[in-house]
Amino acid sequence: MPTESLPPAPAQAADSVRPRVEQREEAGGQWAVARxxxxxxxxxxRTTWDALEKSLAGAPxxxxxxxxxxxxxxxxxxxxQLLWNHWQHEWPARLEMESQHKAVLDQVAQYTCRPPAEPGKTLAEHLRAFAHIGPRIMFVARDFLRLIGQLTLDIGKLLRAPHRAPWRDFSGHLYHFGATALPITALVGLLIGVVLAYLTSQQLRQYGGEAFIVNILGLSLIRELGPVLAAVLIAGRSGSAITAQIGVMRVTEELDAMRVMGIxxxxxxxxxxxxxxxxxxxxxxxxxxxxxxIGGMIAADLTLDIGPAYFMTALPRAVPLSNLWLAMGKSAVFGVLIALIACYFGMKVKPNTESLGRGTTSSVVASITIVILVDALFAVLFKGVGFRA
Structure with a gap:
């Protein structure tokens, strides 16, 4: 009695329809067989696609x-289209296929376009593009200098008529920029001092120079890290707030109203x-x-057994007072620059929310960059100040 053939298993049926490329060796050469x-x-x-890409990679x-x-x-x-792209838009040297497959491939080959190659820029075009940067920088410098000039005139007006100055606005800004920033700056400064003292102590212990941690912490924190760290925090905190405040006034047309009222x-x-x-x-x-x-003092006491009493006694001898005046002087310059940059970008905000966000971001980035550049300038100009002979 004849036996009936069983249908193929589901796994075998799925494997038979799965697209793949197999390799075949013949006397005439190597063949790539698509099934x-x-x-x-x-x-x-996704599994089928990954397996197909892998099999195509084996047949370059x-x-x-x-x-x-x-x-x-x-x-x-x-x-x-997948095959045509794999062949890099060129027919293989030898190809065997059915007529219905050839019709589909011919249509794909006919209507597939190569992406246009971007022409390389000539030297004149590069110079022309670079030349456009100069006027932009000049316009920015002109507007910023105009802002500085207007600030100078306003300070002169303040000195001539102090009773007309906006003292309530000044006191409010002083509170928001100064008093409310004390907790975050103290926390970050404390942690920076702990980290710096701990890392420094590991190196000083190897050479028996534990006492020099007072010199290192005093000079680095008072002269450089303290002012720069505070300026970076204020640029991200208060600088962005200034730009956002003035930018919102631009969006809500309050600046135009002030101009109409003569303010x-x-x-x-x-x-x-x-x-x-x-x-x-x-x-x-x-x-x-x-x-x-204080953070460095705590870390030095825990790691090097240098007590707070010795730390406080050795600090004035290790760090001359001129370092403190230098730090406060350049901090004042940092504050003026951060406020001017924030006000400049706030005034340049266009009356839409997208420009407001972009201006706030640009203000913070520009402020931090200028702070670091000016700090480097101070380090070069005052390299002989604040060091004991």
Whole structure:
């Protein structure tokens, strides 16, 4: 009695329709044989797609091998496009396929366009593009110098008529920029001092120079790290707030209303913020340096057994007082620059929310960059100040 043939197992049936490329060796050379269903439906699975990419990678188009597409069950335009892209838009030297597959591939080859190659720029075009940067920098420098000039005139007006100055705005900004920033600056300074003292103590212990931790912490924190760290924190905290405040006034057309009412922007908006930061920044810098020194003192006591009494006694001898005046002086410069940059970008905000966010980000980045550059300039100009012979 004849036996009926059993249907193929589901796994075998799925494997038979899976698109793949197999390798075959013949006397005439090496062949790449495509099998399965090369359709969008068959390649929709991520597993199938990864396996197909792996099998295609094993049959590169550059080695001149022959291709046999006759075992393909189905071929749609997606599968044909995949093959055509794998062949780098060129027909293989030897290709065997059915007529219906050739019709699909011919259509794909006919309507597939290569992406246009970007022409290389000539030297004149590069110079022309570079030449556009100069006028932009000049415009920015012109507007910034105009802002500085207006600030100078407003300060002169303040000195002539102090009773007309916006003292309430100044006191409010001084509180927000200074008093409210004390907790975060103290915390960051304390942690920086602990970290710096701990890392320094590991090196000094190897050479028996534990006592020099007072010199290292005192000079680095009071002269450099304290002012720069405070300036970076204030640039991210208060500088962004200044830009956002003035930018919102631009979006809500309050600046236009002030201009119509005859209220000068520089005297009521720029000058109080600049003066507030110029006064607050040296105090915040000194506060941050003190917190960092306290953190370093604690770490030195725990790691090197250098007590707070010795630390406080050796600190004035290790760090001359001129370092403190230098730190406070450049902190005041940092405060003026941060406020001016923040006000400049706030005034340049266009009446839309996208420009407001972009201006706030640019303000913080520019402020931090200028602070670091000016600090490097101070380090070069005053390299002989604050060191004992």
């Amino acid at each position: 399965g269903r090369w359709t969008a439906m068959a390649m929709s699975s 188009a550059q080695d001149g091998r022959a291709w046999d597409l006759r075992p393909i069950d189905q071929l749609d335009h997606i599968g044909a 000068p922007h520089g005297f009521r908006l720029v000058m109080p913020r600049v003066l507030a930061l110029a006064i607050a920044m040296p105090l915040i810098s000194m506060w941050t340096s003190m917190a960092a020194l």
